[in-house]
Amino acid sequence: MTADVWLPLPPDEIEGLPAGPEYRFWNGEKDFPADPADCSFYVVPYMKPAEVVVRPLPQLGSVQVVQTLSAGIDSLEPGLKHLRPGVQVCNARGVHEASTAELALTLILASLRGVPDFVRGQELGEWRGGFRPALADKSVLIVGYGSIGSAIEDRLVPFEVARVVRVARSARTTERGPVHPLTDLPRLLPEADVVVLITPLTESTRGLAGADFLARMKDGALLVNVARGPVVDTKALLAELESGRITAALDVTDPEPLPREHPLWKAPGVLISPHVGGPTSAFLPRAKRLIVNQLTRFVNREPLANVILTTGSPDA
Template identity: 70%
Template sequence: MWLSLPPAEIDGLPDAFDYVFWDGADRYPADPADAAFYVVPYMKGPVLGARPLAEMRTVQVVQTLSAGVDHITPHLGQLPPGVRLCNARGVHEASTAELALTLILASLRGIPRFVRGQDTEKWYSGFYPALADRRVLIVGHGAIGAAVEDRLVPFECTVDRVARSARDTPRGPVHALDELPALLPAADVVVLTTPLTEQTRGLANASFLAAMKDGALLVNIARGPVVDTKALLAETESGRLTAALDVTDPEPLPPGHPLWHAPGVLVSPHVGGSSSAFLPRAKRLVRAQLERFAAGLPLENVVAGG
C-alpha cells in the first residue's frame, strides 16, 4: 500500500497490508508494480502524482487527497482496466468553505484596502458593502458548494444554487447549469465551486462575466481554468467587476502577471484545502478506505472505474 501520509501517523490501519510512504521523492520506496492501493501525494503539482501510474500494473485503487481529480484522469489509460479512482470528498469541505466566506467578506468589506492603508498609515473610513441582504449564486452545488451555503446562512443573504443537473435540497432548489444565464444578472456574488471538467473549463468566459451585474464579485475556489483569465481581466480592469481568486490560470501566478495588480482583485495562493483541518480528515479517509478495501466492502467517493 503506497501512502502519501506516514503510515505510523495513521492510527488503526488494517494489519493485513504492508505499507510504504511516498510523498513524491525522486526514489520510490518499493516497486510500483507491487502496489495495490495508491494514495496520491497532495499539493505536489499536476505531474508528480501521476509519475508512478504507468508502472502500477496491479494497482486496484487510486485515492486522491484532493476534491478534484483532474490531475489524474488524463492518466487513467495507463492503468489496468477496472481501477477505482476515488476523490477526497469529506476532507476539504470545511476548510475550503471557510476560505470562500473569508474571501467574500474580505472583498466586500474592503479588507485589502485597509491592510494597504495600515502599511502606508492611511485611514480609509467610509461605507463599504455588506454581505447582508446580498444575493449569492453558488455554481457547483456539490459537497463544497453545500458547505459554503451552510456558512452563508447566518449572514442574512439569499442563496441560489446551480449544479450539472436540477434537484431539490431542504434549503431550496438547485438549478441546472443551463439556467445560469437567467440567474447571473441577479447575483451580487458568484462563487465557483465546480470540478474542472471539459464542461466547466472556461465556464466563466466573456459572455458569463458580461451577464453579471455591475459591481458584482466573482469568487473562484474551484480550479483556475474554470475562469477565462483574459476575459476576467477585461472586466476587472474596467472596474465593472471585482474578483477573489484562490485559484488562477496560470498557477502559480507568475511575477508580473496583470492579475496581481488588477483593481478589485484579491488573490490567495490556492490554500482552500491546505489548513489545519486537512490532516485529521485525510487520515480518517485513508484509514476508512483501507478498512473497506481489506473487508471487501464498496469504497467511498468512487468517481471512475469499479
C-alpha cells in the same frame, strides 16, 4: 492480504490502519519506495504537480484503487489512460469542505468590506474609513453545488443573505430548495451580487466563466473562484476588472502559480490568495480518517466511498 499500499504520510503517523497490507511511504520523491507493480492501493500525494502524481501510474499493473486527497481528480486525469480497466478512482469528499468553505466566506467578506484596502492603509498609516458593501441582504449564486457548495451555504446563512441560488451540472431538489442546471446560468447570473465558483474542472467547465458569463454578471458583482483556475477565462476576467464593472476574489488562477509579472496581480478590484482553500490544520485529521476508512473497507472487501469513476467503464 500482502499487497502494497502507498501512502503520502508515514504509516506510523496514521492511527488505526488495518493489518494486512504492506504500507509504503511515498510523497512524490524521485525514487519509488518499492516495485510499483506490487501496489494495490495508491494514495496520491497531496498538493504535488500533476507530473509527479501521475508518474507511477503506467507501472501500477496490479493497482485496484487510486485515492486522491483532493476534492478534484483533474491532476490525475492525464495518467488515467495508463491504468488497467476496473481501477476505482476516489476523491476526498469530506476532507476539504470545512477549510474551503471557510476560505470562500473569508474572500467574500474581505472583498466586500474592503479588507485589502485597510491593510494597505495600515502599511501607510492612513485611516481609510467610509461605507462598504455588506454581505447581509446580498444574493449569492453558488456554481457547483456539491458537498463543498453545501458547506459554503451553511456558512452564508448566519450572515443574513437575501438568498442563495444553487447551480450544478444537472437539476435536483434538496431540503434547502432547488438546484438549477448549468443551462440556467444565463438567466441567473444577472440577479446575483456574489457568484461563487466551486465546480470540478472538466471539459464542460473549463472556461465556464468566459466573456459571455462575466458580461451577464450585474454591475458591481463579485466573482469568487475557489474551484480551479481554468474554470475562469483569465483574459476575459482581466478585461472586466480593468473596466471596473465587477470585482473578483481568487484562490486559484490560470496560470498557477501566477507569475510575478502577470497583470492579474495589479488588476483593480481583485483579491488573490495562493490556492490555500484546502491546506489548513483541518486537513490532516480528516485526511487520515479518510485513509483509514477507505483502507478498512478495502481490506474487508466492502464498497469504497467517494468512487468518482472506474477505469474502462463507459462514463470514465
